[in-house]
Amino acid sequence: MTLLQARGLTRHFGGLRAVDGVDFDLTQGEIHALIGPNGAGKTTFVSLLCGRVAAQAGSIAFAGQDITRLPAQARVRLGIAYTFQITSIYARLSVYDNVALAVQRRGLRDLRAGVMAALDRVGLGAQADQVAGTLSYGHQRLLEIAMGLGLAPRLLILDEPTQGLAAGEIEGFKTLVRGLVPDVTVLLIEHNMDVVMDLADRITVLNFGRVLATGTPAQIRADRAVQAAYLGG
């Protein structure tokens, strides 16, 4: 089943075609990686999906509903959660309170259970009382994911989640993401090709704001145009 469908999605900045007529489908329950050279439009594209940036043309449907003109908050309520490149935790609050801010938006009766479930899922349950700003960088990234999960999303969008993680932390991250599907569909922007090839069910390659290729890791690895533009084959 298709969870999200974008058609002709377009966002230009002046003369720059950051996202230029992109057709894109996300299948319910998949791990989908978005890759491409720096400046290819990846962050702009996911910003269009979650409503941080307004589309100039094209459409987005989520779970069968047209969300093209919905504000970001309304998309969150429908189940689209995202974490962005720049860590966005509240450094002075506890780990628990950071996630509680997300969970309380769901209006859960048992806030604590919701928070602890999200923290346990990323392996930070034992650090609930710690001040968030004192966590290691890798743990702060995991906390961001817990904040996203606290929203009980159907789609979790992660922008460069492994950037700055140590090798050992990357293994843990892969296990975490594998454990999220199929309940949560995952779209991740990722530069680490080992992570992409290991984790993704499907990959979409963007280049100059356009889709260069979509396919399984094996198909993408074998694609001549992708090799020339990005994989350096």
Ligand SMILES: Nc1ncnc2c1ncn2[C@@H]1O[C@H](COP(=O)(O)OP(=O)(O)OP(=O)(O)O)[C@@H](O)[C@H]1O
């Ligand atoms: N708000 C903005 N105003 C003007 N130009 C922008 C804006 N946001 C992005 N751009 C430009 O759009 C292009 C695509 O940027 P984007 O960040 O989406 O690429 P990216 O593929 O995510 O790159 P990276 O891998 O470096 O994060 C870039 O040339 C960028 O400078």
